Amino acid sequence: MINYGLKILLLGLLLGAAVPASAGGSLLPVIPEAQARVSETQGCVEPVDDMRKNHMEYILHQRDETVHEGIRTQQHSLVECINCHVSDAPDAPRVSSEEHFCNSCHTYAAVRIDCFQCHADRPVSTAQKLSQPGGGESLLLSADRQPAPVSGGQTQ
Amino acid sequence: MSAEQGIDIYRRRFLGNAAKASAGLALAPGIMLTELGHAKPADEAVTGQVRWGMLIDSNKCAEGCNDCVQACNDEHGLTGFDRPATDAQWIRKVKLKDRQTGHTQTLPLLCQHCEHPPCVDVCPTGASFKREDGIVLVDKHICIGCRYCMMACPYKARSFIHETLQDQMPYAPRGKGTVESCTFCVHRVDDDRTPACVEACTAENHNALVFGDMHDPSSQISQELERHSSQQIRADLQLNTGVRYRGI
Numbered sequence: 001m002i003n004y005g006l007k008i009l010l011l012g013l014l015l016g017a018a019v020p021a022s023a024g025g026s027l028l029p030v031i032p033e034a035q036a037r038v039s040e041t042q043g044c045v046e047p048v049d050d051m052r053k054n055h056m057e058y059i060l061h062q063r064d065e066t067v068h069e070g071i072r073t074q075q076h077s078l079v080e081c082i083n084c085h086v087s088d089a090p091d092a093p094r095v096s097s098e099e100h101f102c103n104s105c106h107t108y109a110a111v112r113i114d115c116f117q118c119h120a121d122r123p124v125s126t127a128q129k130l131s132q133p134g135g136g137e138s139l140l141l142s143a144d145r146q147p148a149p150v151s152g153g154q155t156q
Numbered sequence: 157m158s159a160e161q162g163i164d165i166y167r168r169r170f171l172g173n174a175a176k177a178s179a180g181l182a183l184a185p186g187i188m189l190t191e192l193g194h195a196k197p198a199d200e201a202v203t204g205q206v207r208w209g210m211l212i213d214s215n216k217c218a219e220g221c222n223d224c225v226q227a228c229n230d231e232h233g234l235t236g237f238d239r240p241a242t243d244a245q246w247i248r249k250v251k252l253k254d255r256q257t258g259h260t261q262t263l264p265l266l267c268q269h270c271e272h273p274p275c276v277d278v279c280p281t282g283a284s285f286k287r288e289d290g291i292v293l294v295d296k297h298i299c300i301g302c303r304y305c306m307m308a309c310p311y312k313a314r315s316f317i318h319e320t321l322q323d324q325m326p327y328a329p330r331g332k333g334t335v336e337s338c339t340f341c342v343h344r345v346d347d348d349r350t351p352a353c354v355e356a357c358t359a360e361n362h363n364a365l366v367f368g369d370m371h372d373p374s375s376q377i378s379q380e381l382e383r384h385s386s387q388q389i390r391a392d393l394q395l396n397t398g399v400r401y402r403g404i
Contacts, residue, residue, distance in 0.1 A: 067295050069201035070287065070346045079326045094322075118296055118331030120324050127325050131230065 029108040032093075032101050035084050045075045052105075055081075059115075078119055088125040095121035196346065207271075207290040208340055208398060209370035210354070211377050211386060214252075214263040215403040216364035224264050224365065225249060227356035231341065232328040237319060244315040244330075246338040247353055252404065261403070264353065264365070267292060267313040267338035268389065269398030275305035275314065284335075290370075290398050291340045301333040310390050313337045340367075340398075370398070 037043050044051045046058070062076040074080045085101040086092055093099035095116040098107045102121075106113055120127055196202065228234065228247045236243035247266040253259070273292045275284045283299035286292050294305075294314075306314045314337040317330060324330050327343040341351035349355075354365040368377035380386075386400040 063297060065201075067293065067297070068285065068287065070196070070289070070342070071201055072198045072343075072346050074198075082326065118321075118324065118329040118334070120326040120329070122323070124326045127233075127323070130323065131233070131325075 027108075029104040030099075031104050032085070032087075032099065034101075035087070045080075078115065079124065082120065083123045083125075086122055088123045088129070090126075090129075092122055092126070196348070198346075202287055202289040202346075204288045204290075205371060207370045208269070208345060209290070209368065209377055210266075210269075210340070210351075210399045211366040211380055211402065212263055212399065213364045213366075213402040214261050216362050217262050217264065218360075218362055218364075219251070219260065219262045221360065221362065222249060223356040223360050223362075224353035227352040228338070231325070231352035232330070233323070233325040242316070242318055244317060244336065246313075246315070246336070263401060263404060265311060265313070265389075266353070266399065267309075267340075268311050268395070269338075269340060271396035271398070273395065274308040274310065274393075278304040278308040280304065287342075291342055291345070292337075293339055293342065294335050294337065296329065296331060296334040296336070299334040301335065303335060305335055309337075310393060310395075 034043065038045055046054075051058075058076040059078050059081070062071075062073075063078070065071040066077070095103050095113075098104055100121065102113060102116075225247050232246065234244045234246065247264050249262050250265045251260060251262050269286075269290055269292045271286075271290065273284070273286055275292065276286055279285075280302060281298050281300055283295045283297075284292070284305045285295060301316065303316055306312075306316060314335050316335050317332050320332050321330055328339075330336055341349075341353075344351060350358075350367045354367045357363065357365045366377045366380060368375040370378055370381070372378055373382075381400060384402055386402050387404055388395075388397045388400060389404075391397075
């Protein structure tokens with residue numbers, strides 16, 4: 001009898017513990033939608049499960065081929081990932097934000113990525129818009145310094 | 157003795173025929189490549205059949221004109237921090253003055269894309285490398301920012317990034333702690349286009365810069381190099397530069 005009561009109590013505790021987690025919103029990352037699908041049957045350039053697990057292998061492989069051999073296919077290109085997965089709206093989140101496609105998952109997984117110390121975190125179309133004369137904010141901003149255009153060539 | 161002579165003659169004939177056969181083989185792929193031109197399919201690696209080069213005619217280079225520099229800065233998103241000594245500079249205008257006569261001329265100076273690049277020799281990590289088609293690049297994934305290459309380069313062609321950057325051009329990744337230099341606009345070249353500086357110079361109708369394949373005898377650069385005399389800067393170093401100058 002006591003044993004039965006204990007079981008009920010434990011079950012109640014478990015349920016009680018479980019309810020707030022689901023009621024307070026999922027802890028899973030909210031991943032922004034991509035701009036397009038590869039085909040009707042497939043979302044990403046590889047099956048989504050595969051991409052979630054192995055995307056880093058694909059882009060690492062592509063990186064060496066592109067830099068050293070000039071192979072510029074689009075399927076596993078980081079630039080194309082960003083073109084499709086990040087909006088080109090002026091207020092599109094940067095990689096520092098948890099709303100950025102890459103960072104949404106990487107924050108959840110607690111894996112820091114350094115791709116975007118060099119690579120653009122927004123699409124080509126954003127860069128083109130910004131590089132137009134009067135295209136809004138400068139292309140290059142540092143936290144504490146305002147950039148100035150490079151003055152004409154240095155003469156010697 | 158006579159038997160040995162017989163063998164020698166046989167060997168010579170055999171080797172001669174083999175050489176003819178291999179010459180024929182070499183010719184066929186050569187023709188193929190000329191026909192294909194430079195429109196390399198995106199999934200194919202670059203080859204040593206091509207060597208990209210640039211011919212700069214300093215007589216046509218207008219004093220005061222900075223279009224090539226500006227085009228390069230715009231193309232790669234190079235902006236400065238008002239510190240000329242360390243700001244990134246992939247191409248710069250240099251003024252030469254003959255002290256005896258007072259004659260002045262200007263020319264753009266950029267990475268010379270050497271066949272034997274000193275920057276590659278000294279790089280401790282293999283980040284500095286030369287592509288098969290002669291373009292000298294930095295693989296920033298591997299660069300540790302030691303700047304040996306900057307010291308080794310006789311042309312002062314390389315820059316170091318001192319600042320945290322943001323909003324780089326998607327096709328020209330650049331980041332703090334790495335060395336960079338002119339890439340011959342490798343993203344454009346792989347897309348069968350000419351570098352931004354050449355495009356700007358041509359658009360201004362100065363036509364001081366000619367870019368092309370130095371291994372293709374029918375290319376404009378090869379023909380001009382054959383027709384006129386040209387110089388390499390610091391030819392004494394025997395680096396066999398990919399950038400050649402006229403009129404200096």
